[in-house]
Amino acid sequence: MTRRTLVPRSAEAYALMVNMNAGLNLEKSKKELIRCCCPYGKPGDIHWVxxxxxxxxxxxxxxxxxxxxxxxxxxxxxxxxxxxxxxxxxxxxxxSRIWLQITGISIERLQDISAFDAMWEGIESSNEDFTSEEGALHADWKNYTWRDDPRYEDYHFPTFVDATESYRTLWEKINGKDSWNQNPWVWVISFNVLSKTGYEDLPEDIRQQLEGKEVLV
Structure with a gap:
């Protein structure tokens, strides 16, 4: 799973985002935006990384x-x-050794990410403990913007209990300090990993499907 900032690249996309920001026909506008304007493809598309x-x-x-x-x-x-x-x-x-197939595309606000989705985004953890009685994973989730400097506001928190806080720091490390507070609309792209060892190790039916077709990056 991955999230990418939604940037309108056409008049149609811009108009739909205006509706979304105003809360007008929100779900319909999201569906139309996914149908017409997602730059990452559609479910079923295959990408090489x-x-x-x-x-x-x-x-x-x-x-x-x-x-x-x-x-x-x-x-x-x-x-x-x-x-x-x-x-x-x-x-x-x-x-390319990593090949992916898109399984789903949706749109949401960045800060709406759940702890479960934050884990699927690949944030790093330590001291993992799965407690069957509570049915939850407990771990120390990495603070990606932590610095060993007492002047830094998160100096006391090299890790977090909350996975979404860890993802917040990862997003800010990549996109800038105030990027999380801006809470932009984002593409939420789910995918299956088809191969981690190159094209030759793709399932046979996938390779047959790709014969003569353009594959997305």
Missing amino acids: RETWRYSDSLSEPYNYKADYVREYNQEFIDRIKGSWKPSIHMPKDG
Whole structure:
């Protein structure tokens, strides 16, 4: 699951957002906006994911992915090889290892995200404990904007009990300090992961479906 700020890119989209902001025909306006103007496609569409990458020295694995190095090595090592990394926008399709299929698209206000959806957004946690009696996951959720500085307002909170608070800091880290308070309309895109190891490992029926078709990025 992922959320993206809804930016109107046509007169029709702008008019529908005016209605939504005014609370006029809200659900109908959302459906029309999804039908006409979603830049991310529609349910059933297949996307290949671009990552920061570089060519590998290995014949068996022609590409390296920076995300793997972030998990396995310290920042000093990553910085030493920084010059060899290529931006994700330049990744060739045959280098993509992650393939997704959209299962649903909706529209909501950013701050309406639930704790469950915040977890599905991929926020990081520690000290996880599933309590069957209460039927809930308890964890310490990462504060993405925390700094070890007493002058910082969240200095005492390197983690949160509430998953939505963790997601708030992730959103602000990506989009800017006041972006959460602006509470924009967002696209909410749900998807299934079809493959994490490239096109060749896609299900056979999906590969047949893709033959001769353009795949979205």
